Amino acid sequence: MACSAHVEKGDTVAVSAAIEQRNPNGGWAIGITRGTVLQGLQTDPYYFERNGLYIGQGTATMSRAGLFRASKGIAVDMNNRVFRLPSFYDVLEGEIFLQNLPSIVTAHALDPQKGERILDMCAAPGGKTTAIAILMKDEGELVALDRSHNKVQDIQKLAAEMSLTCITTYKLDVLKAIRQRNEADDINTNQSSNSLWFHEEKASSSTAEGFNLDKTCEDNVSNAIENGGTYVSKADIRKAKRRMRNGPGRNQCVGGRVENSKGFYPDSFDRVLLDAPCSALGLRPRLFVGEVTIDSLKKHATYQRRMFDQAVKLVRPGGVIVYSTCTINPGENEALVRYALDTYKFLSLASQNPRIGGPGLVGSFESPNGRTEEWLRPGEEEFVQRFDPSSSLDTIGFFIAKFSVGSKDV
Numbered sequence: 001m002a003c004s005a006h007v008e009k010g011d012t013v014a015v016s017a018a019i020e021q022r023n024p025n026g027g028w029a030i031g032i033t034r035g036t037v038l039q040g041l042q043t044d045p046y047y048f049e050r051n052g053l054y055i056g057q058g059t060a061t062m063s064r065a066g067l068f069r070a071s072k073g074i075a076v077d078m079n080n081r082v083f084r085l086p087s088f089y090d091v092l093e094g095e096i097f098l099q100n101l102p103s104i105v106t107a108h109a110l111d112p113q114k115g116e117r118i119l120d121m122c123a124a125p126g127g128k129t130t131a132i133a134i135l136m137k138d139e140g141e142l143v144a145l146d147r148s149h150n151k152v153q154d155i156q157k158l159a160a161e162m163s164l165t166c167i168t169t170y171k172l173d174v175l176k177a178i179r180q181r182n183e184a185d186d187i188n189t190n191q192s193s194n195s196l197w198f199h200e201e202k203a204s205s206s207t208a209e210g211f212n213l214d215k216t217c218e219d220n221v222s223n224a225i226e227n228g229g230t231y232v233s234k235a236d237i238r239k240a241k242r243r244m245r246n247g248p249g250r251n252q253c254v255g256g257r258v259e260n261s262k263g264f265y266p267d268s269f270d271r272v273l274l275d276a277p278c279s280a281l282g283l284r285p286r287l288f289v290g291e292v293t294i295d296s297l298k299k300h301a302t303y304q305r306r307m308f309d310q311a312v313k314l315v316r317p318g319g320v321i322v323y324s325t326c327t328i329n330p331g332e333n334e335a336l337v338r339y340a341l342d343t344y345k346f347l348s349l350a351s352q353n354p355r356i357g358g359p360g361l362v363g364s365f366e367s368p369n370g371r372t373e374e375w376l377r378p379g380e381e382e383f384v385q386r387f388d389p390s391s392s393l394d395t396i397g398f399f400i401a402k403f404s405v406g407s408k409d410v
């Protein structure tokens with residue numbers, strides 16, 4: 001962020017977006033300093049592109065000094081925008097949530113169905129979680145995880161704002177997401193998927209204060225089954241438990257309490273979304289960019305593979321995994337798909353609907369240290385969606401792959 005000297009509250013100011021651009025040494029730099037967009041020389045091929053960074057005029061609502069002191073707030077009330085997009089700030093709160101096109105495509109590619117049990121492994125702030133919940137018609141269970149306590153609260157707030165009740169949030173490091181079955185569990189679960197669910201919930205709500213809702217609910221359900229074998233769906237049980245925990249009409253999210261989870265049993269989700277933390281090289285505009293090195297990119301790729309391994313364990317045979325990133329780095333995208341298909345023979349690429357992005361990259365890449373990174377093989381590229389930020393679609397850079405899960409006995 002930068003601001004010209006002597007700007008005072010009430011001044012009319014010109015606003016420009018700072019976008020990474022090439023510096024004279026051929027590297028990339030943030031093209032703004034002290035309120036001035038760096039235009040460079042007119043002979044520079046990027047000169048006119050930089051002209052377009054002006055986004056409009058507004059009235060400063062704070063002085064320059066105040067602007068750099070404030071940790072949040074509105075600095076400029078825009079009154080003359082180059083882009084005539086209406087502001088959605090505070091408009092129809094809970095009804096509209098703006099998202100990037102590829103994020104919405106990701107939720108659709110997962111193809112969530114009513115009544116299913118779905119896992120969103122890296123869910124905060126909850127953009128895709130809420131899109132998935134809406135596609136499920138808020139029926140079923142959507143487990144949303146993040147390792148950050150505060151970020152889990154962000155998911156809760158968003159879900160509450162949108163009155164979505166099928167979302168259950170937990171703080172969990174997904175690298176530790178597999179819950180080991182112990183003997184007591186085996187006696188109780190009786191191989192039924194309903195029972196399976198009870199025991200995970202029991203684990204995750206063990207921090208809840210007050211009465212033992214798990215016991216009460218479990219009793220109710222087993223009574224219902226014993227007394228005439230009435231079928232009680234998993235969704236009904238979950239709703240009942242949530243109601244007991246929070247009182248009628250209150251979403252778990254409203255209370256803002258973040259529960260830890262002890263993890264989940266293998267094969268216990270119908271669908272899993274892994275919207276992985278990544279190098280975010282597709283994000284534009286990007287004001288502050290940390291250092292990106294070959295090493296840091298490799299670290300992302302390794303981390304993503306470890307997370308993907310967990311996703312494979314948690315999804316049931318016959319289920320679906322969707323993997324997505326907001327980076328254009330093939331090492332985190334096509335190379336992960338190669339790893340997945342080569343490591344888990346029971347996975348296959350599935351077609352996605354809608355299909356808006358372009359094909360993936362086929363081939364391989366030889367790094368300077370002689371290591372070969374394998375990407376897609378011919379025929380696989382049309383199954384994935386690669387969003388190129390420089391294409392006419394004008395989206396952020398993004399990647400989506402969808403896997404069908406076959407029998408794990410193979």
Ligand SMILES: C[S@@+](CC[C@H](N)C(=O)[O-])C[C@H]1O[C@@H](n2cnc3c(N)ncnc32)[C@H](O)[C@@H]1O
Nearest residue numbers: 122123124125126127128146147173174275277
């Ligand atoms: C790309 S963001 C997710 C965006 C989110 N899916 C959405 O659409 O709003 C990645 C998230 O992964 C979380 N994360 C990173 N490592 C994690 C881990 N080991 N376990 C759980 N969450 C993790 C980060 O805190 C971050 O919120």
